[in-house]
Amino acid sequence: MKNIIDVTVENQAHITVSPREDEDFIFLYHGLENYIRKQEGVIAVSSYYQGEAALQYRHNAEGVALFGVNPEDEDRVVQKEKDMIAGDFGSLDLPGRYMVIGSKLARNLDVDIGDTVTAQFPGSAPADFKISGIIQTGTQADETAAYANLKRVQDFYNAGDIITGMGIRVSDIYAANTLANKIDREADYDAVSWMEQNSEILDLIETQSQFVLIFYILIFAISGFGIANILIMIVMEKVGEIGMLMAMGVPRKSILFIFLLEACILGMAGVMIGSALGYVSALFLASYSIPIPPEMYFGMDHLPILIVPENFIIAGIFAMAIITMAGIYPARRASKMNPVEAIHSV
Amino acid sequence: MSDEKIIQITNLTRIYVDGVEIRALDGVELDIEKGEFLAIVGPSGSGKSTLLNLIGILDTPTSGTILLKGIDVTKMSDKERSRIRNQELGFIFQYHHLLPDFNALENVMMPLLINGMKTSKAREKAREMLEEVGLGDRLYHRSNQLSGGQNQRVAVARALVNNPSIVIGDEPTGNLDSKSSDNIYELLRKLNREHNQTFILVTHDERMAAKTDRIIRLVDGKVVEDSRKV
Numbered sequence: 001m002k003n004i005i006d007v008t009v010e011n012q013a014h015i016t017v018s019p020r021e022d023e024d025f026i027f028l029y030h031g032l033e034n035y036i037r038k039q040e041g042v043i044a045v046s047s048y049y050q051g052e053a054a055l056q057y058r059h060n061a062e063g064v065a066l067f068g069v070n071p072e073d074e075d076r077v078v079q080k081e082k083d084m085i086a087g088d089f090g091s092l093d094l095p096g097r098y099m100v101i102g103s104k105l106a107r108n109l110d111v112d113i114g115d116t117v118t119a120q121f122p123g124s125a126p127a128d129f130k131i132s133g134i135i136q137t138g139t140q141a142d143e144t145a146a147y148a149n150l151k152r153v154q155d156f157y158n159a160g161d162i163i164t165g166m167g168i169r170v171s172d173i174y175a176a177n178t179l180a181n182k183i184d185r186e187a188d189y190d191a192v193s194w195m196e197q198n199s200e201i202l203d204l205i206e207t208q209s210q211f212v213l214i215f216y217i218l219i220f221a222i223s224g225f226g227i228a229n230i231l232i233m234i235v236m237e238k239v240g241e242i243g244m245l246m247a248m249g250v251p252r253k254s255i256l257f258i259f260l261l262e263a264c265i266l267g268m269a270g271v272m273i274g275s276a277l278g279y280v281s282a283l284f285l286a287s288y289s290i291p292i293p294p295e296m297y298f299g300m301d302h303l304p305i306l307i308v309p310e311n312f313i314i315a316g317i318f319a320m321a322i323i324t325m326a327g328i329y330p331a332r333r334a335s336k337m338n339p340v341e342a343i344h345s346v
Numbered sequence: 347m348s349d350e351k352i353i354q355i356t357n358l359t360r361i362y363v364d365g366v367e368i369r370a371l372d373g374v375e376l377d378i379e380k381g382e383f384l385a386i387v388g389p390s391g392s393g394k395s396t397l398l399n400l401i402g403i404l405d406t407p408t409s410g411t412i413l414l415k416g417i418d419v420t421k422m423s424d425k426e427r428s429r430i431r432n433q434e435l436g437f438i439f440q441y442h443h444l445l446p447d448f449n450a451l452e453n454v455m456m457p458l459l460i461n462g463m464k465t466s467k468a469r470e471k472a473r474e475m476l477e478e479v480g481l482g483d484r485l486y487h488r489s490n491q492l493s494g495g496q497n498q499r500v501a502v503a504r505a506l507v508n509n510p511s512i513v514i515g516d517e518p519t520g521n522l523d524s525k526s527s528d529n530i531y532e533l534l535r536k537l538n539r540e541h542n543q544t545f546i547l548v549t550h551d552e553r554m555a556a557k558t559d560r561i562i563r564l565v566d567g568k569v570v571e572d573s574r575k576v
Binding site for chain 1: 402404405428429430432435441443446460504
């Protein structure tokens with residue numbers, strides 16, 4: 001769960017600013033950028049121009065979302081550099097036309113670093129870009145996104161110095177909502193935080209937590225009944241001996257104590273063996289990277305396995321509590337036994 | 347034999363309610379003297395086991411009193427009853443009920459440990475007791491490694507190790523062949539002579555009952571015969 005939030009927050013801007021409702025672009029964006037940079041908690045701002053284009057390499061062609069960015073700003077906002085599997089993102093700043101494209105897009109176009117692709121858009125002159133990097137984020141973007149220098153992209157679309165959006169990274173991700181509202185109000189641009197953008201995911205996480213809780217309750221209930229059953233069986237097997245102990249002068253309270261103690265000893269052994277087994281199997285699972293479709297899991301491409309010591313402690317405490325509770329009934333039953341019937345039952 | 351009355355039973359009645367009312371004991375009056383070796387006999391359902399369980403304070407009467415050494419045991423708490431069972435009473439049942447996870451010596455030590463005796467002292471006393479019942483060479487055997495007669499000897503040793511004033515036997519030889527049965531009887535007889543403890547045996551075995559000093563015959567919860575050998 002924490003994982004999903006981490007991945008989500010890492011791969012996208014915490015706040016996205018879009019043009020005013022009746023406009024397609026943010027004009028005079030430098031002033032807005034300066035205003036946002038001055039806000040408290042803002043780490044980085046990246047302005048971008050997003051457009052559609054067709055990329056052609058030999059006889060392969062793919063439709064892409066072409067982003068014009070300042071690579072340094074963009075990297076600070078959404079950490080592009082760490083996702084690069086070839087070349088580097090900073091190369092977009094070099095003189096000349098360079099392009100970084102998603103890994104699946106590169107495969108579909110059958111291009112590699114150093115190849116030159118042609119970008120086409122109705123009304124624009126075709127422009128050649130040299131591939132200087134390949135990026136893999138594990139999201140849909142790998143198949144559709146292409147990045148180039150902001151200036152070159154603006155030129156390609158015959159646009160002036162205007163942008164289509166702005167990404168913001170903040171220090172406290174849970175304060176993003178407040179800042180987005182402030183920008184919305186003061187600058188009159190449409191600013192949306194990651195929480196609003198991902199409200200569905202967050203709802204899903206919420207629901208999932210409730211399901212997990214229900215599963216825990218079920219697991220504890222089932223194991224509780226199992227333990228109670230075993231202890232009842234032990235009591236039943238030892239009926240004669242319990243009777244004899246009573247005849248020898250063991251008070252009922254001691255009988256109760258003996259069986260509660262037995263429950264605790266069994267429980268302790270169970271907790272220790274269970275924790276060890278759990279730890280080993282978690283290590284085992286973690287050593288295998290189990291693939292999951294990243295499109296469905298917000299960019300995670302393998303099953304996340306996190307070994308948290310607290311979980312062992314919490315599970316151990318809960319298990320001991322359940323076991324002790326499950327031990328009470330059989331222990332009471334043993335201590336309430338009629339010694340005469342107990343002795344004659346065998 | 348002294349005239350000291352160790353057990354005085356007055357108007358003892360025990361009624362079981364199990365759908366219908368069963369009057370297992372009906373106004374029994376009985377005095378038993380210290381050192382007696384007696385048998386309670388009677389057809390099944392006559393109430394002899396019920397009487398024995400009441401004397402052994404394993405069960406509580408519906409009405410009437412039982413005085414053990416002059417103390418009324420029918421109105422005691424579980425803790426006090428447990429203590430009396432441990433210190434004043436020894437039990438031998440038809441089935442030995444030895445704890446299977448422990449050897450003979452440990453089983454005999456059990457009542458001593460329950461009474462709070464130190465382990466080393468309890469071990470010494472249990473060893474002496476087992477030697478007395480003729481199992482000095484079987485101290486470390488478990489019940490599944492011993493014969494029926496040997497197990498019952500361990501049970502006898504366990505019943506007597508605390509030096510109780512009363513030993514209660516509920517068909518103590520019921521599971522044994524006649525030779526082992528005679529051996530156990532001789533053993534109990536010998537212990538009775540040597541320690542002057544009171545022995546109360548419930549038995550079906552008329553042959554064995556005939557060898558005791560006193561026979562109490564019960565029919566339908568009432569004493570119909572109480573005869574002493576002269």
